[in-house]
Amino acid sequence: xxxxxxxxxxxxxxxxxxxxxxxxxxxxxxxxxxxxxxxxxxxxxxxxxxxxxxxxxxxxxxxxxxxxxxxxxxxxxxxxxxxxxxxxxxxxxxxxxxxxxxxxxxxxxxxxxxxxxxxxxxxxxxxxxxxxxxxxxxxxxxxxxx
Amino acid sequence: xxxxxxxxxxxxxxxxxxxxxxxxxxxxxxxxxxxxxxxxxxxxxxxxxxxxxxxxxxxxxxxxxxxxxxxxxxxxxxxxxxxxxxxxxxxxxxxxxxxxxxxxxxxxxxxxxxxxxxxxxxxxxxxxxxxxxxxxxxxxxxxxxxxxxxxxxxxxxxxxxxxxxxxxxxxxxxxxxxxxxxxxxxxxxxxxxxxxxxxxxxxxxxxxxxxxxxxxxxxxxxxxxxxxxxxxxxxxxxxxxxxxxxxxxxxxxxxxxxxxxxxxxxxxxxxxxxxxxxxxxxxxxxxxxxxxxxxxxxxxxxxxxxxxxxxxxxxxxxxxxxxxxxxxxxxxxxxxxx
Amino acid sequence: xxxxxxxxxxxxxxxxxxxxxxxxxxxxxxxxxxxxxxxxxxxxxxxxxxxxxxxxxxxxxxxxxxxxxxxxxxxxxxxxxxxxxxxxxxxxxxxxxxxxxxxxxxxxxxxxxxxxxxxxxxxxxxxxxxxxxxxxxxxxxxxxxxxxxxxxxxxxxxxxxxxxxxxxxxxxxxxxxxxxxxxxxxxxxxxxxxxxxxxxxxxxxxxxxxxxxxxxxxxxxxxxxxxxxxxxxxxxxxxxxxxxxxxxxxxxxxxxxxxxxxxxxxxxxxxxxxxxxxxxxxxxxxxxxxxxxxxxxxxxxxxxxxxxxxxxxxxxxxxxxxxxxxxxxxxxxxxxxxxxxxxxxxx
Ligand code: SF4
Ligand code: SF4
Ligand code: SF4
Ligand code: SF4
Ligand code: SF4
Numbered sequence: 001x002x003x004x005x006x007x008x009x010x011x012x013x014x015x016x017x018x019x020x021x022x023x024x025x026x027x028x029x030x031x032x033x034x035x036x037x038x039x040x041x042x043x044x045x046x047x048x049x050x051x052x053x054x055x056x057x058x059x060x061x062x063x064x065x066x067x068x069x070x071x072x073x074x075x076x077x078x079x080x081x082x083x084x085x086x087x088x089x090x091x092x093x094x095x096x097x098x099x100x101x102x103x104x105x106x107x108x109x110x111x112x113x114x115x116x117x118x119x120x121x122x123x124x125x126x127x128x129x130x131x132x133x134x135x136x137x138x139x140x141x142x143x144x145x146x
Numbered sequence: 147x148x149x150x151x152x153x154x155x156x157x158x159x160x161x162x163x164x165x166x167x168x169x170x171x172x173x174x175x176x177x178x179x180x181x182x183x184x185x186x187x188x189x190x191x192x193x194x195x196x197x198x199x200x201x202x203x204x205x206x207x208x209x210x211x212x213x214x215x216x217x218x219x220x221x222x223x224x225x226x227x228x229x230x231x232x233x234x235x236x237x238x239x240x241x242x243x244x245x246x247x248x249x250x251x252x253x254x255x256x257x258x259x260x261x262x263x264x265x266x267x268x269x270x271x272x273x274x275x276x277x278x279x280x281x282x283x284x285x286x287x288x289x290x291x292x293x294x295x296x297x298x299x300x301x302x303x304x305x306x307x308x309x310x311x312x313x314x315x316x317x318x319x320x321x322x323x324x325x326x327x328x329x330x331x332x333x334x335x336x337x338x339x340x341x342x343x344x345x346x347x348x349x350x351x352x353x354x355x356x357x358x359x360x361x362x363x364x365x366x367x368x369x370x371x372x373x374x375x376x377x378x379x380x381x382x383x384x385x386x387x388x389x390x391x392x393x394x395x396x397x398x399x400x401x402x403x404x405x406x407x408x409x410x411x412x413x414x415x416x417x418x419x420x421x422x423x424x425x426x427x428x429x430x431x432x433x434x435x436x437x438x439x440x441x442x443x444x445x446x447x448x449x450x451x452x453x454x455x456x457x458x459x460x461x462x463x464x465x466x467x468x469x470x471x472x473x474x475x476x477x478x479x480x481x482x483x484x
Numbered sequence: 485x486x487x488x489x490x491x492x493x494x495x496x497x498x499x500x501x502x503x504x505x506x507x508x509x510x511x512x513x514x515x516x517x518x519x520x521x522x523x524x525x526x527x528x529x530x531x532x533x534x535x536x537x538x539x540x541x542x543x544x545x546x547x548x549x550x551x552x553x554x555x556x557x558x559x560x561x562x563x564x565x566x567x568x569x570x571x572x573x574x575x576x577x578x579x580x581x582x583x584x585x586x587x588x589x590x591x592x593x594x595x596x597x598x599x600x601x602x603x604x605x606x607x608x609x610x611x612x613x614x615x616x617x618x619x620x621x622x623x624x625x626x627x628x629x630x631x632x633x634x635x636x637x638x639x640x641x642x643x644x645x646x647x648x649x650x651x652x653x654x655x656x657x658x659x660x661x662x663x664x665x666x667x668x669x670x671x672x673x674x675x676x677x678x679x680x681x682x683x684x685x686x687x688x689x690x691x692x693x694x695x696x697x698x699x700x701x702x703x704x705x706x707x708x709x710x711x712x713x714x715x716x717x718x719x720x721x722x723x724x725x726x727x728x729x730x731x732x733x734x735x736x737x738x739x740x741x742x743x744x745x746x747x748x749x750x751x752x753x754x755x756x757x758x759x760x761x762x763x764x765x766x767x768x769x770x771x772x773x774x775x776x777x778x779x780x781x782x783x784x785x786x787x788x789x790x791x792x793x794x795x796x797x798x799x800x801x802x803x804x805x806x807x808x809x810x811x812x813x814x815x816x817x818x819x820x821x822x823x824x825x826x827x828x829x830x831x
Contacts, residue, residue, distance in 0.1 A: 055758050056731055056739045059751050063740075065404055070822075076814065086812035089821070094761050094790055094809070096820050101694065101786045102754060103702025112822040125822055141702055144747040146209075146401065146408055172711060174777040175621060192627065196775065197713065206713070207743035279627040280642075281520065378528040381550065383717035385775050401741055412743040418716075420733050434554070469546055469717055469773035471518030471525040 013067035013133045017042045017126075018053045020085075023074035023115045030119030031126075038126035041133075042070070049073065051084030055095050058109060062142040068108050068133035072125070075113040085113070104141060107132035147334055149307040150187075152326035157238065158185030159323060164236035164269065167202070169195035179237070188239030190303060193279035194461045198391045199244040200251065202237060203264045207410035210260070210398070216405040228408070234267040236320075238301075243284040243459040245270050245296035247391035253453040254394060260411070269316060272297035276341055277348035281462030283475055284349070286356055289459050291345040302338045309338050356458075356478045360450045367447055368439070370484045376477065377438035379470040380417070386464035386472070387415035387441065392457045395421070416440050442477050487635050492540040492608060495674045496580060499606055501535040503578045509604050510559050510575035513548050514538040521631040522616040526551060540580075541633050542614040542651065547769035548579055549588035549723035553597045576602045582610035584658075584767035586667035587800025588723040591763050594807055597726055600669070607670030609678045612652070612659030613768070614638065617777055619654045623647055658768035658781055661686040668801060687789045689782055705750070711776045712749050714742070718780055719756055721773035724763045731755055757783035762791045762808035763799050 019025040025046050031038065043066075047053055050073025061069050071092065073085040092111050100106050110132070112125045148156060157166060161183070168188030170180040177195040179202075182188060189195070209228040214221045248265065255261035275291035278284070284291060294300050298317030302309040309330050312318035321327065330338070359367070387393040397414040400407055414421055417438070422431040431437050449457035458474060465473050486494075500512040516527035516537045524543045528551075529535045559575040581589060586605060592598045620628070623640055632639040639648050652660075663686055666677045693704055716732070719725045731739050732752060739755065741748035757780065764784040771781040792798055794817055797808040818824050 055755060059754060060737065060739055063747060063751060076818070083812065086814070086816070087809070089816055089818055090795070090809055090812055091761075093794060093817065093820055094787060095758060097790050098758060098761070098783075098787060099754070100698065101690075101701060102705040102750070102783070103698050103700075105698050110822050111820065114823065121823065124826070128822065128826065142747055142750060144403055144741065144745065146403070146406070146745070173707065174711065175625060176711070176777055177625075178711065191625070207745075277643075280629045375528070378551075379526045381546070381717070381720040381773070383720040383773065384713075384715035385717045385773075388713050388715040389775060397742070399735070399738075399742060401738075410741075410743055413714075415715075465520060467775040469523070469721055469775075471520060471523040473519040476519060 011134070011138065012039070013041050013130060013138070014043060014065065015041045015068040015070060015129060015133060016061040016066040017044045017070040017072065018047050018050070018057065019044055019114075020050045020052075020073040020080075021046055021048050022080040023078060024050075024072035024112075024122070026116035027072075027114040027118045027122040028126075030116065031122040032119075034119045036120055036123035038123040039130040041130045042126050049079065049081050049084035050088040051079075051081065053088065055091070058095070059142065062104075062108070062139060063144050065139075065143050067136075067139040068110065068129060070110045070112065070125070070129050072112045072114050072122075075115055078115060105136050107136055108139060147307055147309050147330040148324055148327050152324065153308050154185035154187060155326060156185075156324040157182070157187075159325075160236060160320065161185070163233070165231075165233050167235060167237045168239040182238065188273070190239060190273060192275060192277055193282060194241050194244055194463060196389065196463070196467075198389055198393075198463070199237070199240065199247060200391050200394065202235060202268050203248060203251065203261055204255075204394060204396070204413075205264075207412040208260050210409045210411055212406070212408045214405060215402045215407040231267065234269065236269040236271065238271040239273045240270045240297065241275060241461070242272055242291060242293035242295070242297070242300075243282070243289050243461040244391055245272050246284075246289050246293060247296070247459045247461070249296040250392050250453075250455060250457055250459065251394045269298045269320065270296060271317075272300040272313075274300055274302045274341055275345055275348075276303070277345065278350075279462070280350065281465045282349055282460065283462060284460035285346050286475070286478065287456045287458050287460040288355065288357060291349065292342050302341055304334060304337050309334055356446060356456055356482065357450065359446050359456075359478075359481055362447075362481070362484060364447060364451075366484050367481055368443065370481065372480050373435050373439045376472060377435040380434060380438050380472055381470060382417045382419070382434055382437060383469065384413070384415035384417055385467050385469065387417055388413055389463040389467055390458075391461060391463070392445065392459055393441075397421075416444065438472070442474065442481070445474070446478065446481060487633065488611075489541045489633060489635075492674050493538065496540055496606065496608075497535050497538050499672060499674070500529055500538055500578060501532045503604060504529060504532045504535055508576065509578040511555065512538070512578035513551055513555060514580050515540065515544045515548075521628050522614070522619060528555065540608070542611070542638075542655075543616065545613045545615075545656070545769065545772035546721055547585050547588055547723050547767045548581070549585050549592060550721060550769065552577065552579065552589065552592060552603070552723070553726055556598055556602055574602055576604055578604040578606065580606045580608060581667045581670060582608055583662065583664045583666050583668070584610075584765040584800075585723075586669050587664070587765040588767060590669060590800035590803050591765070591807065592723060593803055595763075600803070603671075605667065605670040605672075607667030607673045609667070609673075609675060610659065610662070610665045612655040612662070612665075613772075614651065614654050615656040615772065618656075619649065622649055622654060656768050656772065657689060657779075658766045658771070658785075661689070661785075662766065664798075664801070669803070687785065690786045690789050693782065693786075705753075706746065708782075709749055709753050709778055709780070710746070712744065712753070712778055713776060714744055714749065714752065715775065717773040717775065718770035718778070721769040722760065723767075723769070724760050725756075731759070753780055753783060756780070757787060760784050761787040762795075762797070762810075764788055765800050 445457040512529040515524040
């Protein structure tokens, strides 16, 4: 999507992306340097490890008005801290199913593995997540209003 | 005197002027305070509804003010008064203990503009108790099942209708709008008198009035040996304090989101460790036994010393719903025995 | 003829008295009867005479494991935060435990909240505890003044009525769907071990909700928690919740607002339940403690179901086995990871 389309009023979701410092953040960087196109909907938060990302943080993003969340870490086996992403994988698997259980649409909260060399994959994931969230429309359920 | 239909009609008519609330069963069959529409009658089963009546005067939360929180803009950090409620409220089916609690809370909140404003905007229509339920003990604490303190109107339920007695001027003026009201007959007056005479004795055992605690030595009560065992069972939840109509402690927080903010006041509980935690990390009521003691000492000793009456109206909510059966009636007895 | 519970009560008092008399334990944690029907009072017996106040019946719903960390600590000499624990054996505490309570003790041992050596556990295989809210619903919410329990019946009485009801009809949902009634760790038993129950539909309460659409599930969730007053009885009744600062009390960042705002309440319930993932034993203490009749246990049951399905572990079944979310396998399922599922689609 380009600037003109946005001006024409097409809704652009806000997606909070928690990217691990060692792989996915570097992947995002590479996507930029290599000029891969991806939608401007991602707001990136750099974290030391995907294992650092707690359910609290994901829900806080939604509560503050994010339409979607992406958490991305190193591929299994590549974690800078050896096993952070393995623990994270269990926690996320349970969390994703649980959020679905209480009625949060499955595509709102996404997880991926992206290495420092996968710039293209990062652009792909960003596009894919944006499309999925767009299909769902703006998030309402956990957005606090007053 | 108003027949059933007349009472409903009266409520219906008032619904133009007021938002009407009363006890009503929710989807979980729990009687709670809810909106009543179209002349609906409140639930009149004996005893009080689950939740506290304080929600009308001391809501969870009260917005104290709103503000904008966009730095570097013209209106940044400008304070605004929160939007006012459109209509005043009228609460029907209020038991006398609950009405009395409003007066009691009004003592510490004498100069609190929010509480006092809510008091002006809420009319309380009481419902006299023919008989209480097994956890009622208003008579121990200085109240009565047919008491009028805090009410604007007191209603007696009879076989085929209601006898309404005005208590305040604003109650009186509302009663004048009841188009189908007629004077009570002699028999009806007598029925009301009977309720008046019999209701107080329908409650479980009388007790030496707990008001005598004021005369007891504070330190003797404070150091009484039973506190430890009592607090052994407590899980320090907020059930007792949040359901209680006479617990009035609060905390204040600023909430800021997307360039907007509000300062809210919300219920807090002396049962929570955080309640007294200092910024230094020191906690003067860090142990459970101190917190449990505080709740009862505040209600039964500190408050009466300062304001006169006990800060408990004997509604029995805490007795009914404490998950570990800590019973203020037993605490009163233990304290009186010190 | 005495009932089963009367016999258990008798034996329990005897065993507790012995433990206290011999000085083997400094205190014994059980239940005493309360002042209102159907609510029992968790009770710490500190003298042999106290032991005679112990009581056992179908209303012992609050998980006793909840009290253990603080109770054990109260028998330790006071020390500063970073001081090492004192040398030598510390006083012990006796406690009665059913299946789920003992499993919570296992979790507490795994999480270093209590030490096995300091517990003397008297096991009782559970017949299921009664949900007093179910009883109240059955008798149309009339005022109950007395409840008498037989082996399979309850006689409920109040002003102007007396009704006999079948005990199993009013047993709590978690107990009805429980497959591990036996204590998994104990030093002594009252009565026999019963063995696992075979219950193919133990997750039916969860499956019913899973079958709904996302929208319907959201509706169910929000209406279930709508009357929550944020009293935190559910949290405080739970033996898993011992964090010195709970996430609800964090203020920087503030994960969840403190009033009864509907979004805050929803986030509170999501996070409270999620913090119990892989640790919850479905003891039902939370649900029993809630004054508002909120069935938040369905949330933790869902987590339990998924943990079991994905990792084959149930919390607290063995001290040796690590808790499911504190461990991992290299080949854990990961089809939910976007980059993996996209790969799959391409193939
Ligand atoms: S007295 Fe009961 S209701 Fe109050 S905090 Fe203690 S356990 Fe909770
Ligand atoms: S302390 Fe208990 S009985 Fe007294 S007013 Fe509060 S809830 Fe009612
Ligand atoms: S809800 Fe979570 S943070 Fe709060 S006490 Fe329980 S485990 Fe700790
Ligand atoms: S969450 Fe509820 S069911 Fe699970 S262990 Fe805690 S109290 Fe028991
Ligand atoms: S116990 Fe019930 S009312 Fe209290 S916070 Fe938990 S769910 Fe809400």
